[in-house]
Amino acid sequence: MAMFNWLAAWLGSTRDSRLAALNPPVAPDSHKNVHTFMTPEAYVIINPKPPVTSRFEQSPDFRSNGDVARKIDLMVLHCTEGSFLSAVAWLTAKDDTLVSAHYTVSKAGHVVQTVGINDVAYHAGGTKEKPSSWRGRGNINGRSIGVEIENKNDGLDPYTPMQLSVCLWLALRTCRQNNMTAEQVVGHEDVDPGRKTDPRNFPWPLFRTSLAVHLSRPGGIA
Ligand SMILES: [Zn+2]
Secondary structure (H helix, E strand, O other): OHHHHHHHHHHHHHHHHHHHHHOOOOOOOOHHHHHHHOOHHHOOOOOOOOOOOEEEOOOOOEEOOOOOOOOOOEEEEEEOOOOHHHHHHHHHOOOOOOOOOOEEEOOOOOEEEOOOOOOEEOOOOEOOOOEOOEOOEOOOHHHEEEEEEOOOOOOOOOOOHHHHHHHHHHHHHHHHHHOOOHHHEEEHHHHOOOOOOOOOOOOHHHHHHHHHHHHHOOOOOO
16 A cells, blocks of 8 residues: 555656646746746746836926826826937926926936826827827826836837836836726827827837736735
8 A cells, every 4th residue: 555655646746747847837926937828929028127216306287186086097108209308307397388297217217207196297188179089088188197208209219128127117006006907008199199109119019018917916016
């Protein structure tokens, strides 16, 4: 009987170890196991990184939502077209342009926040004749977070790895805080098609796949 048990255990462990070799156990935080639920061509993902530095500088152009928590179900990515510093200067200027965004992300990964997340920024309103919309619903500014990425939007200027990681970090945090999926992070061109082209040549498949993978993991950043 002892011999039989030993044999059964041995056979069992052999079979189990064969299965284990085919299906390595997936540790929730192990980056190298990400491929177990991804298609072969999407092996490469980017990882989120917090901003290198971040500061808050209030834009005069925003609509306060008071103490009522805003219902956020979109994040809209833009290109600054100019430099990071000129964009921040422009977004915080006391002029009559009435344009603002929540975050601006530099090529080196620095972030300046210019509108509080519970306040409405004016970044994707569209025109009076044709207000922006996404999947048939308008009020884009009212329900979104606007992110300006330092990029010329000429289709040639590259998005830097650090910039993508910081944008991913912002997107991941926004999605987690508002129960959003990777699909709900969109470009200005998606909510104002025909009029806007930013962020031109943004690596959407890489970004959304990375976001979805990180969202599927327990824990992580708040
Ligand atoms: Zn834009």
